[in-house]
Amino acid sequence: MTTIRGARERARSEVTAAIKTEARRQLAAEGAAKLSLRAVARELGMVSSALYRYFPSRDDLLTALIIDAYDSVGSEAEAALIPATDPADHPGHWVTVCVAVRRWALSHPHEYALLYGSPVPGYSAPRDTVGPASRVGAVLIAVTRDAARTEALVVPTLSEEARPEAERLAAALAPDLPPAVVLRLVAAWSQLFGLVSFEVFGQFHRLVEDREALFTQAVAQLAEDAGIRRQVRGD
Numbered sequence: 001m002t003t004i005r006g007a008r009e010r011a012r013s014e015v016t017a018a019i020k021t022e023a024r025r026q027l028a029a030e031g032a033a034k035l036s037l038r039a040v041a042r043e044l045g046m047v048s049s050a051l052y053r054y055f056p057s058r059d060d061l062l063t064a065l066i067i068d069a070y071d072s073v074g075s076e077a078e079a080a081l082i083p084a085t086d087p088a089d090h091p092g093h094w095v096t097v098c099v100a101v102r103r104w105a106l107s108h109p110h111e112y113a114l115l116y117g118s119p120v121p122g123y124s125a126p127r128d129t130v131g132p133a134s135r136v137g138a139v140l141i142a143v144t145r146d147a148a149r150t151e152a153l154v155v156p157t158l159s160e161e162a163r164p165e166a167e168r169l170a171a172a173l174a175p176d177l178p179p180a181v182v183l184r185l186v187a188a189w190s191q192l193f194g195l196v197s198f199e200v201f202g203q204f205h206r207l208v209e210d211r212e213a214l215f216t217q218a219v220a221q222l223a224e225d226a227g228i229r230r231q232v233r234g235d
Contacts, residue, residue, distance in 0.1 A: 016054055018044060020068065023061055028110040032120045037061065059123055062114075066125060067132045069111040074135025076104045081139055088231035090147040091223045097139050098192055098219035105196045112200050116193055137189050141174050144185060144228060148177060152231040156180050181227050188222040195219070 022040050037058055041051040055061040080100035081093060105112040114120075115133075147153040158166055158180035166179035174182050195218055198204055199211055208214050 012054070019051065019054055019061070020065060023065055024110065027065070027114060032062065032114050032117075032123075035062065062120065062123055063126060063128060065111070066114060066129050069108070069115050070129065070132030070135065072108070072111070073101060073104045073115075074132060074139075076100045077136045077139040081142065087146075088150070088152070090143060090150075090152050090228050091220060091230055093146070094140065094143045094223040094228055095216060095220050097136075097143065098222075099216065101136055101192065102196050102199070102215055105200050109200050112196070116197055117201070136192075137173075137185075140185060140189060140192075141177070143223075144177060144181060144226060145174070147228045147231070148181075150231040152229045153181065154227040154229055156184055156225065156227050158183065184226040188226050191222055192219060 019040060022043050023035060026035055026039060026043075035058060037051055037055065038048050040061075041048045044051075055064065077097050077100050080097045086092065144153065155178045162183060163179065166183035169186055170177060170179040170182040174185075177185075195215055199215070204211055204214075
């Protein structure tokens with residue numbers, strides 16, 4: 001029975017992967033709004049009723065694709081942080097992570113558009129997507145925590161008007177970091193994806209020629225704005 005169950009699980013995994021692959025092809029060709037389970041089934045030579053056993057609705061398939069995409073870019077960000085050669089270079093670690101996010105987005109523009117492009121009409125992402133969506137932000141928080149642990153974090157100024165929101169965000173996202181820093185991190189996270197989106201969606205066309213240089217300088221400034229500095233080691 002174990003052998004039979006294992007074979008069935010492998011077969012199901014293979015069919016699920018094939019469905020996702022075809023769905024991604026349709027995303028690239030038609031966009032998320034036109035994704036159709038019937039069209040996916042037709043291209044795979046399946047009857048629609050068979051596909052529904054894997055994904056009961058279009059929204060279930062979209063959710064699976066969204067989670068996969070968030071996990072993919074999150075893995076790239078996490079992998080970029082692991083091989084850091086200079087533990088004291090916190091700004092460099094930040095930039096390396098951001099560069100990995102940009103590289104992934106440029107290599108997967110249609111998946112990036114699914115995450116950060118126009119909302120899909122009639123689709124509301126479930127809570128299942130929250131964890132995967134948080135992975136890039138968690139890496140940026142990890143860089144900031146490393147800076148704080150080595151006394152390489154300069155707490156930025158915080159207006160009284162912004163303090164309640166900063167404290168709320170800190171309590172929710174990183175209670176161990178100063179609220180002023182967490183507020184800057186949230187702003188930096190949004191600006192990172194704003195920079196990437198401008199490039200992926202062609203907003204820099206005929207304007208910015210050296211986009212890599214612009215990006216690297218901009219995300220380095222985001223690290224500085226968040227208070228992240230290089231660790232100064234004593235003799």
